Amino acid sequence: MYVTDAIVLSRFDFGEADRILTLITPEIGKLKAIAKGIRRPTSRVGGSLEPFAELRIQLARGRTFDVVTQVVVGHAWLRLRDSLESAATAWYMAELADRSLEERHPAEPLYALLHRAYELLDAEMAPGRVARWYEMRLADELGVRPEVDRCVECDRMLEAGESYRWVPPLGGVLCQRCPGPPAARAGISADALKLLKAYQRMDAEGLAELRLPEAVEREVEASMREFLRYSLERDPRSLAFLDEVRAPRVVPAAT
Numbered sequence: 001m002y003v004t005d006a007i008v009l010s011r012f013d014f015g016e017a018d019r020i021l022t023l024i025t026p027e028i029g030k031l032k033a034i035a036k037g038i039r040r041p042t043s044r045v046g047g048s049l050e051p052f053a054e055l056r057i058q059l060a061r062g063r064t065f066d067v068v069t070q071v072v073v074g075h076a077w078l079r080l081r082d083s084l085e086s087a088a089t090a091w092y093m094a095e096l097a098d099r100s101l102e103e104r105h106p107a108e109p110l111y112a113l114l115h116r117a118y119e120l121l122d123a124e125m126a127p128g129r130v131a132r133w134y135e136m137r138l139a140d141e142l143g144v145r146p147e148v149d150r151c152v153e154c155d156r157m158l159e160a161g162e163s164y165r166w167v168p169p170l171g172g173v174l175c176q177r178c179p180g181p182p183a184a185r186a187g188i189s190a191d192a193l194k195l196l197k198a199y200q201r202m203d204a205e206g207l208a209e210l211r212l213p214e215a216v217e218r219e220v221e222a223s224m225r226e227f228l229r230y231s232l233e234r235d236p237r238s239l240a241f242l243d244e245v246r247a248p249r250v251v252p253a254a255t
C-alpha cells in the first residue's frame with residue numbers, strides 16, 4: 001500500500017463495473033491504476049475519482065495495475081468545469097502531459113505545471129492563454145524550447161523589420177537570409193513572434209493582462225500547435241474536440 005497525490009489524466013471503463021485510470025503523480029510519475037467496482041452506485045470512491053481535481057489516493061500494488069483503495073479530494077477545481085472551453089482545454093493539457101511522460105518516471109515538474117495550469121483555468125484566465133503558457137513551459141521541460149530570438153540556421157540575432165519564417169522541424173524561427181528547407185515558406189508575423197517571446201518571458205499574471213488582436217493569438221496558437229506536433233510527433237486527439245467546442249464549423253453539404 002502507498003499514498004500519493006494524483007491528477008487523473010484519462011480513464012476508460014473496463015469490464016462490468018471497473019475503470020482504468022491514467023494518473024500523474026509527483027514522485028512515481030505516470031501510472032495506470034484500476035478502480036474496481038467504481039461504476040456501481042454503491043462504490044465508495046466513485047464520485048471522487050474525477051479528472052480536474054488533485055486527489056490523495058491510496059493504492060495497493062497489483063500484478064498488472066495498482067488498485068485504488070481510497071480517495072480523498074485535495075483540490076477540486078470546480079470553476080474549471082463551468083465552461084466547456086476551459087474543460088476541453090484541461091483535457092488537452094492532460095493529454096499533452098500523458099504523451100510527454102513515460103510510465104513510472106518521477107514527474108514533479110510536469111505535475112506542478114499541470115497543477116498550476118488547472119489553478120489558472122479555475123481562476124478564469126482565458127483558456128487559450130493558459131494553454132499557450134502551458135505549451136511553452138512543457139516544451140521547456142521536454143528540452144525543446146522553441147528558438148524565437150535567433151535564427152535557427154545562422155544563429156544571428158533577429159532584427160526588427162526583417163521577415164521571418166516559422167520552421168518547427170528546425171526548432172524555431174528562420175531569418176530572411178537563410179534558405180532553410182524547401183518546405184520552409186510559412187512566414188510568421190512580427191507581432192506573433194513578439195507574443196511567442198512574451199510566452200517565454202512573462203509570468204501567467206502578466207500574460208493574462210495582455211490585450212491582443214484575435215488574429216495574433218490565432219497565429220501563435222497555430223505556431224505552437226505545429227511546433228508541438230513535431231516535438232511530440234502527432235496531433236493530440238483532444239485537439240479535435242477543443243476545436244469543435246470553440247468554433248462550430250459549418251460542414252459543407254455533400255454534393
Ligand SMILES: [Zn+2]
Pocket residue numbers: 151152153154155156174175176177178
Ligand atoms: Zn539565418
